[in-house]
Amino acid sequence: MGVATATLGAVPEFTGPMAWRAGDLLDDEWRFEFGHAERRELECAMAEPLRSRIPVVAQRPDDYTLTASRSLMARVRQALQHGRGFALLSGLPVADWGEEASTLAYWLLASLVARPVAQNVAGTLVYDVQDTQRKPEPGSGVRPDKTNVEQFFHNDNAYNRCQPEHVGLLCIRPAAEGGCSGVASIRTIHNALRERHPDVLPRLYRPFLFDRQHEHAAGEPPVVSAPVFASAGQELKMRMGLYPLLNAYKLPGNELDAEGARALEKLKEVLAEPTLCHSFSMAAGEMQFVNNLGTCHRRTAFQDGPGHKRHLVRLWLRDHGGRGYEG
Numbered sequence: 001m002g003v004a005t006a007t008l009g010a011v012p013e014f015t016g017p018m019a020w021r022a023g024d025l026l027d028d029e030w031r032f033e034f035g036h037a038e039r040r041e042l043e044c045a046m047a048e049p050l051r052s053r054i055p056v057v058a059q060r061p062d063d064y065t066l067t068a069s070r071s072l073m074a075r076v077r078q079a080l081q082h083g084r085g086f087a088l089l090s091g092l093p094v095a096d097w098g099e100e101a102s103t104l105a106y107w108l109l110a111s112l113v114a115r116p117v118a119q120n121v122a123g124t125l126v127y128d129v130q131d132t133q134r135k136p137e138p139g140s141g142v143r144p145d146k147t148n149v150e151q152f153f154h155n156d157n158a159y160n161r162c163q164p165e166h167v168g169l170l171c172i173r174p175a176a177e178g179g180c181s182g183v184a185s186i187r188t189i190h191n192a193l194r195e196r197h198p199d200v201l202p203r204l205y206r207p208f209l210f211d212r213q214h215e216h217a218a219g220e221p222p223v224v225s226a227p228v229f230a231s232a233g234q235e236l237k238m239r240m241g242l243y244p245l246l247n248a249y250k251l252p253g254n255e256l257d258a259e260g261a262r263a264l265e266k267l268k269e270v271l272a273e274p275t276l277c278h279s280f281s282m283a284a285g286e287m288q289f290v291n292n293l294g295t296c297h298r299r300t301a302f303q304d305g306p307g308h309k310r311h312l313v314r315l316w317l318r319d320h321g322g323r324g325y326e327g
Contacts, residue, residue, distance in 0.1 A: 034091035158241030162327025176305030
């Protein structure tokens with residue numbers, strides 16, 4: 001998508017269902033329920049793969065009769081692409097099914113939204129989000145999703161050339177304390193900047209550097225260059241990741257310009273506004289799906305308890321390009 005001309009007159013106010021504030025949301029726009037019909041057909045579908053030990057990543061929903069599940073996930077996909085841009089699906093019986101069967105069911109359901117793709121250069125398709133007690137330092141390659149630190153608003157994989165279109169998270173086990181989720185509309189963020197700080201928007205449409213966190217082929221540069229915002233008409237996309245962005249400018253030879261630093265500060269200021277963010281906590285068996293280019297999301301810091309370790313399973317979903325990390 002082409003980058004819009006860096007003048008206020010060329011940048012429209014973005015409207016539509018995906019331009020929302022927290023107070024605008026109705027539960028039936030983003031909350032969905034996994035019911036008895038979906039449970040029965042998935043239990044039938046999963047019986048043979050679980051018995052035969054066929055890997056989760058080898059499963060395709062087209063191999064099974066999933067009438068109710070297809071109808072449910074069509075509504076979720078509609079919400080992601082033409083509605084509010086996020087969805088929370090409740091009711092997967094993790095306590096009854098266990099981690100393996102729950103992950104398989106989640107894979108089949110998410111595959112009805114879009115095709116799962118690799119989440120790192122090793123080709124990992126099913127990714128465990130857990131605290132490894134490592135620290136995310138500049139150039140370390142440690143992703144914040146492998147820690148318990150707060151994750152500020154971001155799009156997943158902002159530091160790669162080809163981002164996922166949608167992101168799914170299945171909660172196997174919530175944190176003992178913290179780990180609250182939040183989502184915000186990038187259209188509303190952009191509109192707020194346009195109204196309050198229009199002078200910083202042109203800089204956000206020009207490239208910044210992002211630390212690639214060692215997720216690249218040997219010999220390739222350690223950073224990627226891309227703008228935060230890109231728009232064409234009423235289409236708007238965002239590449240938001242302050243952690244890899246700011247880390248890129250801590251690497252030798254990179255220096256963030258004053259105009260860029262001010263633009264990022266004003267962006268953070270807008271994102272800190274409570275009315276923009278819809279916050280919620282995930283319980284075991286809940287699945288969160290977000291439009292990764294139409295929303296940005298966050299997670300508060302969390303603490304695990306003795307014998308109680310937070311565990312989410314993440315899928316990246318994208319129908320265009322290849323299934324590999326580079327797309």
